[in-house]
Amino acid sequence: MRSDRSRLSAELRSAREPTAEQQQRFTEFLSKKYHRKVPLHWEADESLKSGFRLQVGSDIYDWSLDGRVRQFQDYLRQLQAGHEDLVPLMKQAVEDWTLAVMPEETGTVLTVDSEIATISGLDHAQYGEILLLSSGVRGMVQDLRRDKVSCIIFGDSEEVSAGSLVRRTLKTAGMPVGDAFLGRVVDALGVPIDGKGHITPSGHRPIEAPAPGILDRQPVNTPMETGLLAIDAMFPIGRGQRELIIGDRQTGKTAIALDTILNQKGKGVVCVYVAIGQKTSSIAQMVGNLRRRGAMEYTTVVCAPAGASAALQYIAPYAGCALAEYFMYQGQDVLIVYDDLSKHAIAYRALSLLLERSPGREAYPGDVFYLHSRLLERAAHLSDELGGGSMTALPIVETQAGDVSAYIPTNIISITDGQIFLESDLFFAGQRPAVNVGLSVSRVGGDAQTRAMKSAAGTLRLELAQYREMEVFTQFSSDLDDATKRQLNYGQGLMRLLRQPQYAPLSQHRQVILLTAALRRVMQDVPLEEMEDFRARLLDYIEETAPDLCRRIDITGLLPEEDREEIVELSRNFAKTVWPGGKRGG
Numbered sequence: 001m002r003s004d005r006s007r008l009s010a011e012l013r014s015a016r017e018p019t020a021e022q023q024q025r026f027t028e029f030l031s032k033k034y035h036r037k038v039p040l041h042w043e044a045d046e047s048l049k050s051g052f053r054l055q056v057g058s059d060i061y062d063w064s065l066d067g068r069v070r071q072f073q074d075y076l077r078q079l080q081a082g083h084e085d086l087v088p089l090m091k092q093a094v095e096d097w098t099l100a101v102m103p104e105e106t107g108t109v110l111t112v113d114s115e116i117a118t119i120s121g122l123d124h125a126q127y128g129e130i131l132l133l134s135s136g137v138r139g140m141v142q143d144l145r146r147d148k149v150s151c152i153i154f155g156d157s158e159e160v161s162a163g164s165l166v167r168r169t170l171k172t173a174g175m176p177v178g179d180a181f182l183g184r185v186v187d188a189l190g191v192p193i194d195g196k197g198h199i200t201p202s203g204h205r206p207i208e209a210p211a212p213g214i215l216d217r218q219p220v221n222t223p224m225e226t227g228l229l230a231i232d233a234m235f236p237i238g239r240g241q242r243e244l245i246i247g248d249r250q251t252g253k254t255a256i257a258l259d260t261i262l263n264q265k266g267k268g269v270v271c272v273y274v275a276i277g278q279k280t281s282s283i284a285q286m287v288g289n290l291r292r293r294g295a296m297e298y299t300t301v302v303c304a305p306a307g308a309s310a311a312l313q314y315i316a317p318y319a320g321c322a323l324a325e326y327f328m329y330q331g332q333d334v335l336i337v338y339d340d341l342s343k344h345a346i347a348y349r350a351l352s353l354l355l356e357r358s359p360g361r362e363a364y365p366g367d368v369f370y371l372h373s374r375l376l377e378r379a380a381h382l383s384d385e386l387g388g389g390s391m392t393a394l395p396i397v398e399t400q401a402g403d404v405s406a407y408i409p410t411n412i413i414s415i416t417d418g419q420i421f422l423e424s425d426l427f428f429a430g431q432r433p434a435v436n437v438g439l440s441v442s443r444v445g446g447d448a449q450t451r452a453m454k455s456a457a458g459t460l461r462l463e464l465a466q467y468r469e470m471e472v473f474t475q476f477s478s479d480l481d482d483a484t485k486r487q488l489n490y491g492q493g494l495m496r497l498l499r500q501p502q503y504a505p506l507s508q509h510r511q512v513i514l515l516t517a518a519l520r521r522v523m524q525d526v527p528l529e530e531m532e533d534f535r536a537r538l539l540d541y542i543e544e545t546a547p548d549l550c551r552r553i554d555i556t557g558l559l560p561e562e563d564r565e566e567i568v569e570l571s572r573n574f575a576k577t578v579w580p581g582g583k584r585g586g
Contacts, residue, residue, distance in 0.1 A: 008034060008036070008056060008057055009038065010054060012041065012043070012052060012053075013043050013044075013045040013055075014045060016044075017042055023042075026040055030056065051064040057123075105121075105123070105168045106165055106166060106167050106168070107120055107125075107166040107168075108120055108121050108165065108166065109134075109160060109162050109163060110162060111162055112153075112161060112162060114157065114354055115157055115354065116150055116151070116354045117139055117166075118149075119131070119148060119149050120147060121166075122149050122168060124168075128141060128172045128173060128208055129168065129169065129172055131166050132166070132167045132168075134160055134165065135159040137154070137156065138154045139151035139153045140154070140173050142351065143357075152311040152314070152351055153311060154312060157309075172206050173207045173315065175189075176190040176201035176203075177203055177204065177205050178201040178326070179202065180200055181199060181323060182297065182300055183297055184196065186301070186303070187303055188302060188304045188316040189319070190319065194287075202326075205323070206322065207318035207322045208374075209322065209378065211377035211380065212378070215383070216380070216382060216383055216385075216386055217240070217381060218381050218382070219447070220240045220241050220381050220448060221447050222448070223237070223238060223448050224241070224260075224333075224335060224392045226263055227260065227505020227506050228256065228259055228260075228433055228505065229497070229515070230437075232453060232511055233457040233511065234437060234442075235418065235420055235435070236442055236444065236446070236448040237392065238392070238448030239381055239390040240379060240380050240381025240390040240391065240392060241379070241442075242392075242394075242395065242415070242416040242417050243418050243420060243442060244394075244395050244413060244416040244419035245422070246396070246399060246404065246409060246412075246419050246422070247402075248402060251424055252433050252434055253398070253422060254286070254339055258286065258289065259503065259504075259505050261273065261335065261337070262293055263505035269298065270299075270327045270332055270333070271295070271300070271336070272299070272300050272323055272334065272335070273299060273301045273302070273337045274301075274302045274304075274320035274336065275302070276316050276339065276343045276347070277304070277313055277340075277343030277347065278305055278339070278343075279306055280306075283301070286301075300320075300323060306343075310348075310350045310351050311347075313347035314344070314347045314348050316344070317338050317341070320338070321336065321378055324336045324391050325378065328382065328390060329386065330387065330389060331387035331388055332389050333392070334389070334392065335392050335394065337394045338375075338395045339396045341372060341396065341397055342396075342398040344371075345368055348371055349368070352365040361407050362406070362407045362408075368411065369411050372411060372412055376395060376412075379393035395412060404421070417444055418440075418442035419441065420440045421436045421439040421440045422435060422436070430499070431498075431499060432499060432501075433500065437468070438465070450508065450557030450558075452553050452556075452557050453512060453557075456512040456516045456559060458519055459519060463491065463494060464494060466487075467488070470484065470487060470491070471488065474488065492528055493518070493528065493531060494518060496528050497523065497531060507554065508557070509549075509550040509553040510539050510550075512559060513567055516568060516571075517571035520568045522571040526579075534575075537574075538574050538575075538579075542567065542574070549563055
């Protein structure tokens with residue numbers, strides 16, 4: 001924004017009229033600062049008991065008592081970041097602090113509409129800058145026009161009224177970060193809301209940051225195991241990948257994300273869960289489940305519930321991403337879940353309509369694609385020169401009646417590296433996780449699998465595809481030959497094998513054992529209703545009989561032919577001699 005400075009004039013306010021010598025010093029200061037002669041006018045102001053306030057256009061030099069106190073408070077606040085002991089800091093501040101001779105640009109609130117404040121007088125405000133409104137309420141600039149700016153308000157908009165003063169902070173929105181955030185629940189501004197006391201940050205990161213460039217990345221080649229057999233076998237996720245979880249409401253999307261978080265226990269992965277637009281009771285229940293299972297030790301929950309303002313819901317995923325980046329740039333592996341980006345887009349649409357931006361498809365603004373692309377592009381596997389850390393993103397999107405062709409789903413599908421599509425019909429039929437094998441895909445594929453998992457999974461997707469085709473073809477046929485019936489039973493057994501209860505992720509060796517046994521048709525004759533019991537007892541049997549084999553698979557990630565044959569032999573021996581139905585199925 002540009003202001004017309006061709007006719008600048010200065011207004012000096014103080015309790016007493018300045019002397020001729022003081023006026024001369026002010027005139028020299030103005031000429032040097034603005035490179036021209038600036039007329040100076042004095043006006044009495046009894047409220048300024050000490051000092052003065054000089055205003056030149058929209059620039060304000062506040063050397064009053066209140067202005068100096070405010071500057072000192074800001075200086076002390078900067079020093080305090082990352083420190084707990086305030087006494088030595090206050091001593092240092094008193095010794096080192098000097099009054100800044102910087103213009104303080106202020107503006108005036110014109111209107112307040114819901115969560116949007118329109119302000120005049122801030123000629124040099126920048127997009128994304130934090131503004132300080134009345135009563136300590138903060139806002140962030142979201143719209144720049146020729147003679148005014150608009151900002152979204154963080155906090156109670158009722159405390160802001162037309163005519164109130166607004167100050168620039170010259171800072172962009174940031175998120176406090178640090179190891180102390182692990183195990184805590186915070187809001188979108190980094191303020192703890194779990195009742196466990198203050199968090200001392202190690203620093204701050206801007207919530208908006210450029211994504212790592214191509215040369216700053218390395219290929220995604222290390223698995224981020226979910227512990228879910230259906231996903232790890234067919235749609236593997238790698239560290240640094242962006243894998244979309246998509247489906248209708250109440251189909252188990254959040255359950256997949258939570259199981260993935262639980263499966264990172266003991267693997268050195270930091271987890272960040274961002275809850276956007278959810279019920280507070282649901283978030284509390286989810287945090288309780290994570291805490292009972294020991295997952296909160298390495299997890300931070302960033303919470304912007306349905307009751308929070310649209311502004312807080314809008315910045316929540318960026319705040320969570322900033323926290324995740326702190327760990328990533330320290331060389332750690334991070335998993336971040338955005339639950340969910342549909343509600344995030346709705347919050348942004350509400351703000352954009354209040355900002356009078358032109359609505360487009362489905363009333364979303366034209367930049368809604370950029371809204372999510374600049375967020376998800378920050379997920380990466382960093383190069384070794386930058387520490388080799390990674391951030392894996394699991395965005396969640398809710399569809400309406402399975403419509404993946406809607407605006408937001410198609411946008412995010414095009415941004416991510418694959419999607420896990422959850423189907424309502426499968427969910428209600430008892431198939432959980434309700435993964436649709438045909439519509440789900442991982443564009444990283446086998447690069448994100450260990451050799452053992454890749455070898456064990458083998459032809460699983462092909463077998464399931466053949467089963468689905470045969471099931472559709474034969475659903476209206478009553479007379480089936482024995483070979484077709486056997487193939488259908490085999491496919492049904494595979495589908496039942498992939499069923500997995502929530503909060504029960506499987507380790508790598510358990511997944512490899514189940515896949516190897518199933519694809520060698522060891523479970524061909526196990527009745528469907530007994531499949532879960534057979535699977536659990538088979539795993540226990542092999543872990544007790546061949547613990548070295550299980551340990552080898554977990555440590556090396558390899559499955560040589562002799563180990564595969566050992567698994568098959570042990571599985572067949574279990575099915576024939578140990579399993580109660582062995583003689584019946586033999």
